Amino acid sequence: MLQHSKQLIIAIVDDHPIVIEGLKNLLSSETGFEIVSFTTGADFLNYLRTNDADVVLLDIVLPDINGLELCKDLKKKHPDMTILAISNQAERSIIVQMLQNGASGYLLKNASADELLDCIDKGMRGEQALSSEAREIMSRPATNDWNGIPSLTKREKEILRLISDGFSSTDIAEKLFLSQLTVETHRRNIIQKFQTNNMFSVIKLAIEHKII
Amino acid sequence: MLQHSKQLIIAIVDDHPIVIEGLKNLLSSETGFEIVSFTTGADFLNYLRTNDADVVLLDIVLPDINGLELCKDLKKKHPDMTILAISNQAERSIIVQMLQNGASGYLLKNASADELLDCIDKGMRGEQALSSEAREIMSRPATNDWNGIPSLTKREKEILRLISDGFSSTDIAEKLFLSQLTVETHRRNIIQKFQTNNMFSVIKLAIEHKII
């Protein structure tokens, strides 16, 4: 099915040992694959300092790093790496974000073995690789007026997280050694980016789209 | 590790082929286990009409039936069956419900292979079998003022939902034909129930605990 001159390295990054075992098992039917696995993003990044990987099967929910962020990072540092997201998250917006962040494909965890192998194949050939359910979600008419998730800066995310934890602008200003007025400027920009009228709805949207 | 006169049948009920593969792989190191697997509750129930199972590894999120309900059913019809829940749900309330419904144990999906085997062993000996993280969750009512999620009344939920959609108290009052002062009383009660200082953190908690 796949032909390569050198041995391909597939990295699995998922915090569920059971899932790792399953993936290894499914991939073991293919020869010529070297498989390495990690349960945290940090472990994988550490590995990459001295090693390489051709294909990454990346879970979105990780204990230390958000898979969306990790994907962006990885693509920046290793543009040739093929990243396939493997997740339970079936929300359209998350799939879109993942693809925007450089992922070659998106697999729901209920994908079959055949689909998995097919997606790896497609991904490495540079095609977009979606599992059947992911494809179904993406092909549904864009039901909503919500065409795109605003991207927040680091600072904005930081402040939004603190707001959602119940801190007021003055609290946050103290915590981050900023003027309270600066924090309020950030608040305003965040609300504007979400095109909504107050922070309450921003928090809801941000959590639902896994931005915080 | 385990000694039995007859061959034990382990049933895996999980809608993720990858997880099934993983579990099979992990259990294959043990001899004397016959393993059957199903991706829906209906499939498993159907199988049980002509067959038997000694141990069930049961996912809570299934496409057709809620794992909590299924567990209750199974225990009623097959009291000797050992049921171990395997789930991503890390909420205390869900673990409690599952054990009340007759499950012998609860494993988070990030459990290791050793834990899995240990739990199966414990479960069949009639002991309670929790994975380390599940045990950790269960053993921390130490933070006692927070015994789970506060229960909101119908009205409170309704108002909380509207707040999270960006409506102000006056908006909501108009919408629900109430005095704006009434809405604000509800707000205060909601915040009090969550024992927090403002609505921002309430919304975060409410979404995370699937109240809204």
Added chain:
DNA sequence: GATATACTACCGGTTTTCTGGTATATTTCC
């Protein structure tokens, strides 16, 4: 019939957020 819970409503005062500006460093990227 008594008690508890939920829903409704009000007052007064304080704090915080929101809105509309403007503006200057600093960092990032082409």
Added chain:
DNA sequence: GGAAATATACCAGAAAACCGGTAGTATATC
């Protein structure tokens, strides 16, 4: 090097939320 994005900071006024009370009605529940 220069443009764009990001982070910082300020002012002032309006709107909304938050806080600590109190209290009547209605509806269950025991």
